[in-house]
Amino acid sequence: MRRPDLNQVKEKIEYLAVGSELLTSSYLETNSLLLAERLENLGLKLRYKSVVSDRIEDIVEALKTALHRSYLIFISGGLGPTEDDRTREAVSRVTKLPLVFRSSIIHKIEQRFAARGAKMTPSNRKQAYIIEGSEVLENQNGTAPGLWLETGRNFIALLPGPPFEFKPMAEKLIEEKLAPYRNKYVLRAIIKTTGAGESWVEDRIKSVYRLLPGELELTTLASPGEVQIRLTLPVKEINAQVEEAFNQIKNRIVKLLGPKVFSTEGQSLEEVIGLELSKRRQTLACAESCSGGLLADRITSIAGSSNYFLASLVTYSNKAKNVFLGVPGRLIKEKGAVSREVAEAMAAGTRKKTRANFALAITGIAGPGGGSSKKPVGLVYIGLASQDGIEVTENHFHGNRRQIKFQSTQKALDMLRLKLREA
């Protein structure tokens, strides 16, 4: 069989998921993530992905478009035994290659049923029809075999839809049909920043744009509390010289963004802080009001966080702030639970009670209710207590309850990160 020329295929790979359920609000197509990852490892990319219903005319229409604009097409779904499963038929119709019966497939399916003490249903017979000239791909986890097919212009892979069937088959196929012929490798970096908006970041790094080699791809990605810059450079081979050139670009961007950068390897803020605290054998404790436990949840999402994380006192009520953190009731009454002074007292109380090296405290208004003109929704005070004393920041966050909670924790973690940089 002809083998795919990866230079030609490179920019023309497409994924097509077949299944009416994938067009409803209940299901999300996820096979393409796995596919994209395996292709990225070879310096390849998906150019398009689409989802179509089970209707044969829709599959035919989508297939025609795909075969026209792409070179290699991965199709998943519609290979099952039921009447809805019409992918084979659609491919046969578009490629004008007939479906032929393979008794060896029927035997495998029968054996599969027998091994489970069951009998094959008549509808499974359908799965023994393959596109003439195609190679049969074995399915360890289900009855539907996959197919690999070459036409004059295209390569087509037909794979089953269920992720646990799709995954091993797609991996094996890429390993066998594409990996041996790769001539490109990929260098990657993910630079993560916090404390600046997307436009600030873009304006800041504008000056390097024109210095970038043509092949290098730079994309920025913003979400509340975080802006990422992703660098991807496909290379013929990986050697010291190429790596150095790539690192120079990366370092240049990192330098322009200064202390807003918290990671150059894609880590989360809680990972970065965890690594630093572990290294120093120092400890952290928190007090949370409006963030409601999200700060602790993020910190404890890191395996091994019990080495440095002692406690978070989620003191939602005023009384709990008094009982557990020793915040004077009088202070809360005078200044309000959402105030610089209470944030300070919460941080100090947490550090004292837990004897942690660092204590973070968050108090604010996550909304949607509870705001006033003087203290609007999104106002959040964050305190950080350490051996050097206590600092408190006043923040004004925007968004819904979840986003305000998240940004509060992001800012708190970032205050600690910057503190750890100092020392």
Add this chain to the structure above:
Amino acid sequence: MRRPDLNQVKEKIEYLAVGSELLTSSYLETNSLLLAERLENLGLKLRYKSVVSDRIEDIVEALKTALHRSYLIFISGGLGPTEDDRTREAVSRVTKLPLVFRSSIIHKIEQRFAARGAKMTPSNRKQAYIIEGSEVLENQNGTAPGLWLETGRNFIALLPGPPFEFKPMAEKLIEEKLAPYRNKYVLRAIIKTTGAGESWVEDRIKSVYRLLPGELELTTLASPGEVQIRLTLPVKEINAQVEEAFNQIKNRIVKLLGPKVFSTEGQSLEEVIGLELSKRRQTLACAESCSGGLLADRITSIAGSSNYFLASLVTYSNKAKNVFLGVPGRLIKEKGAVSREVAEAMAAGTRKKTRANFALAITGIAGPGGGSSKKPVGLVYIGLASQDGIEVTENHFHGNRRQIKFQSTQKALDMLRLKLREA
């Protein structure tokens, strides 16, 4: 403006997501779920969905295909201020409608920046260009306005990509442009259960399957700690008779599943509990070890939770369990921090210190490390203290760290729910 004819539009709605990042292994397009759900509420369906890169020629190609095969097209992404953002340009090219500058948009963007004490960057100017003849859709959560556009044959909606911008704009658009003209209505129910696996649920409700009217769709959806049954029935009009017939089916299923059902209206467990505690004017406090704040985070995700939620003591270290909850150090030493006895002492200590009506306590091993043959990863003890005394359950959860944390909180909330049912 011409209004969409929903009879004509019905089967010809398509979604196109623009963004190279959505073709990588790092991001999954999720806007289409929200879109599908809102359309389903009107008895409408997505026929195709696709993802294309930021390249203008790819957007143009995908748009041509979409405009040809569909009637109403929702496009998201590529409306930002950067050079990658080329959706407006692509739509202009395909529809042959020019881009025109709208100074009113620039003023809104300037105001948005000013409200945050920042200055608009020059690149945002680009966002003030709209397709001639289109209607501007306001974006409450970002700088990119949306557009609604009618051509000879098609309706096109341009919406921003970030989900928190996309969601409210898509909802408003559907409400204004489509909902008033519907001639189909949909009855839906989401029955949520916890404490049972998918096959148990399916076996249990098997007997109603053959009683279902042909139009009714029943799907089950399982995730760790939760199995949902979704019922959808499209009807010509909603009236008492139709509703009663639908409710009969729903109630029959609910009855078969018994107390495993915690909601028939799609609420989360934390919502159900919040409503119940609010109604009774009772309070809740928690102590968390392995769940690490996730229980508090879930409870406080509900607006108004400060009315019943007092505190969660995330006592990760043994010492914190002693200092904040009064768990004797000796007990921890003898029985281990992950034990029935410590869960009991944590629940009792929390209830005593906070004077809450109910106290939940979680201690376990979330993994991946920390397990042993006697106490494996996934072993979690959960205590519930109330005026009736303390009950503790021993649980064995499976999955990764996140899934074990989640299932622990799900079980804890469910223990409280069942307790509240009793009384």
